Amino acid sequence: MKVVIIGSGNVAYHLANAFVLKGINLIQIFGRNENDLQEIALKTGVPFSTKILDNADLYIIAVNDGALEEVSQLITKKNCIVAHTSGSLPIEILQGEYRKAVIYPLQTFSKSKELEYHKIPFFLEAQNTEDYLFIENLALKISDHVEASSYEKRKYVHLSAVFACNFVNHLFARAKEITDAHDIPFKYLLPLIEETTHKIFQVEPKEAQTGPSVRNDVRITKMQEDLLNGEFLKIYKTMNESIKEMYEL
């Protein structure tokens, strides 16, 4: 099987790297950003180009969600599979006469950060069994967790990731604004953050909840609200209310 990756961002970089490490026949990385393409080519040894090769069996488009529809039209070949990597777009976003698929890796990718690829869960969708088995075979070469997933399900996978990753990171960023404003080294929070994450590998997150909100400590929650304003206060009140609702306080 011959594979082409389209795009040169975070996902393209790591997929290309994972494929090459597992001996998958990645014949080209295609994109519009020469610097980024060059970086991936250097890392993986796979040639890049700004003209798409037409002899691949599978094209994986890893570009911004907003550009996916447009970029998918660049593939004029019919007898091939074209897959996107987005958690929140349907298979039909792909515009072409080829067979369509989705290969959604559940992870937060940054070029600067190495990953253990075998731990990344892959959620797959295809339009027929043969194509599904083809992409499943590919994903299983990289990952220990490969699952079929409809668009309906994939949307909720992505949504849970928004809560557990994107919003969590934003809380870290807001916490850092608090420590910065009060001359507290942010690094003091890191052991606490590490421990918060470690805990839920052993204990259900609902059981692991601590803090004034879950103790319904009105004296302290009121005092803390008085220290806050703007977005900080909105977050505080929203989370406090949500904790109360969850624990029926």
Next chain:
Amino acid sequence: MKVVIIGSGNVAYHLANAFVLKGINLIQIFGRNENDLQEIALKTGVPFSTKILDNADLYIIAVNDGALEEVSQLITKKNCIVAHTSGSLPIEILQGEYRKAVIYPLQTFSKSKELEYHKIPFFLEAQNTEDYLFIENLALKISDHVEASSYEKRKYVHLSAVFACNFVNHLFARAKEITDAHDIPFKYLLPLIEETTHKIFQVEPKEAQTGPSVRNDVRITKMQEDLLNGEFLKIYKTMNESIKEMYEL
């Protein structure tokens, strides 16, 4: 120096354990909950009792914030230091004629979870230099990070911990409700959660932000809002707004 710990909850358990490991002369654990006291005595070899010894130099009260004022009155001795361990209460909550102090450990403690004590930052307050040096000496035996902190500053330390730990854990709990409701194994989120935390050991959280909100991807944020209701929707909107505000989107 002779130390007594009052309380038998999560903080009392770990402080007692850390003290004994470092050869600090912990002469008693005092409390009202015999089962819990016994558990700590078994773990540490320190005797427990429901009558407070009166020959200690330092009494550390690690009971619920709400019980602190009441419990602090049990110590009738005058020539000693009495410290509480709360991030969000002033030193004056302690009601007695002894000298007062605060020993606030910035960590999330659960009995079931071992900790690397030397990584826990301690924030200290005392009413005179001699007492400060006394409790500093004690804290430095356990921890690499010991700092003087006024009540004003300690409040913000605790507040940043509420954002970076308590609220983060609540997002994990809400994410689990989403995965549970859609037949997605929550364990699939764990590598993502681990990576989200690892990232901020290397990258500023503000730089590490990913996801539809920071890309201002209105199509996907609108679609995701339509999947949510109740507290989930309130959290989604609040976090989305806050991300927009932070990145001036």
